Amino acid sequence: MQERIIKIYRTTIGSQYYHYNCNKLAEDLNDLGVTAIMTPAYDETGPHYPSSFLKKSETPPYLPQLVKALKQYNIRTILTAPIFHDPQYFDAHPDRAPVDQLGNPFQPTDWYKPVCPSDREFRELRLRQLRELLRIMKPDGLSLDFIRFPLFWETLDYTQPGTAIPEFCFCSRCLKAFQITMHVALSDHESSAKAATQILQTFPTKWHEWKGRVIKSFVKKTFSLARQLSLETSPILHFIPLDGPAFPFDVQQRLGQRLAALSPEVDTIHPLLYHQVLQQSPGWVHQYIQYLAQTTHKHILPAIQAGRIYKPAELPLSEFLEVVHLALLPPSRGVAIFSYDLLCPSSHANPRESEGFQRLKALFSHTGRG
Numbered sequence: 001m002q003e004r005i006i007k008i009y010r011t012t013i014g015s016q017y018y019h020y021n022c023n024k025l026a027e028d029l030n031d032l033g034v035t036a037i038m039t040p041a042y043d044e045t046g047p048h049y050p051s052s053f054l055k056k057s058e059t060p061p062y063l064p065q066l067v068k069a070l071k072q073y074n075i076r077t078i079l080t081a082p083i084f085h086d087p088q089y090f091d092a093h094p095d096r097a098p099v100d101q102l103g104n105p106f107q108p109t110d111w112y113k114p115v116c117p118s119d120r121e122f123r124e125l126r127l128r129q130l131r132e133l134l135r136i137m138k139p140d141g142l143s144l145d146f147i148r149f150p151l152f153w154e155t156l157d158y159t160q161p162g163t164a165i166p167e168f169c170f171c172s173r174c175l176k177a178f179q180i181t182m183h184v185a186l187s188d189h190e191s192s193a194k195a196a197t198q199i200l201q202t203f204p205t206k207w208h209e210w211k212g213r214v215i216k217s218f219v220k221k222t223f224s225l226a227r228q229l230s231l232e233t234s235p236i237l238h239f240i241p242l243d244g245p246a247f248p249f250d251v252q253q254r255l256g257q258r259l260a261a262l263s264p265e266v267d268t269i270h271p272l273l274y275h276q277v278l279q280q281s282p283g284w285v286h287q288y289i290q291y292l293a294q295t296t297h298k299h300i301l302p303a304i305q306a307g308r309i310y311k312p313a314e315l316p317l318s319e320f321l322e323v324v325h326l327a328l329l330p331p332s333r334g335v336a337i338f339s340y341d342l343l344c345p346s347s348h349a350n351p352r353e354s355e356g357f358q359r360l361k362a363l364f365s366h367t368g369r370g
């Protein structure tokens with residue numbers, strides 16, 4: 001059965017219209033015809049479930065109630081866990097910010113506040129948090145977001161060959177761990193910029209292999225945790241689609257998301273095919289799904305954008321619907337739409353009265369719920 005998923009955020013549930021009324025939201029999502037939702041288990045405000053040790057969010061812990069409301073309609077809940085992105089941790093540890101190849105610590109320009117993936121203390125904290133989350137919530141599925149080295153990819157210009165793409169992380173902890181693990185001696189590891197120059201000129205393959213290992217080891221730990229706690233399906237891996245024929249550079253290895261290395265661990269890959277953000281045509285969405293399925297032999301569950309993200313031009317509704325259709329073509333396992341807020345942008349009007357809602361509902365019912 002193909003999935004029809006919509007991504008729901010705190011801003012949806014806490015909107016003027018829903019105001020934490022989970023039954024009302026579940027009823028509308030059932031009318032839309034979705035099979036599941038994807039929603040963050042926690043965000044910059046804190047956890048949305050009753051955690052015993054994390055600082056409480058200022059909003060009510062609405063997830064248990066939302067899951068229950070959705071179950072009445074057989075709509076499943078896939079909880080998204082942002083991994084190496086944590087605004088609270090980033091703000092509390094300015095000395096641990098990821099460092100780029102010029103030696104500059106990461107400067108947040110918007111909501112994105114990444115954490116260095118080799119930060120052992122953070123990794124342990126995240127695993128403890130995931131263990132508690134799975135134990136309390138027993139979700140229908142878990143998806144791992146930001147499971148990579150940092151990059152704010154949403155605003156880069158992909159039409160410019162040679163666009164300067166920052167690479168992370170050359171912090172002292174990463175430099176030390178790289179040298180020990182890969183048996184490399186850097187001539188100057190006191191300066192991040194000098195070390196980065198030497199690494200990228202002399203040891204690029206080893207460096208990217210090491211980054212892949214740092215990410216893979218966390219993926220493995222999360223998967224074994226999910227097995228221990230009897231999660232029904234293995235976690236879904238979010239993936240930035242900056243590889244393949246459309247892109248003249250290989251960003252994947254800089255992110256530590258090496259498909260060849262990660263594939264044996266993963267069943268389902270969740271590429272974020274935001275075609276307007278990546279300056280691609282609607283047709284690219286289907287081509288990329290085919291490419292990823294052929295390269296990995298894994299289930300591909302794509303995410304697509306329902307509206308404008310960081311671009312001056314609007315995304316026409318007709319183009320969004322065309323992309324939904326293309327994203328559902330085989331070998332895709334379904335589609336996840338980012339997001340309900342983009343589909344129905346008014347925070348106080350009834351979403352069912354929006355054109356986007358009605359036309360997506362018609363498309364879903366036309367293509368069958370399986």
Ligand SMILES: [Zn+2]
Pocket residue numbers: 098099116117118169170171172173174
């Ligand atoms: Zn680092």
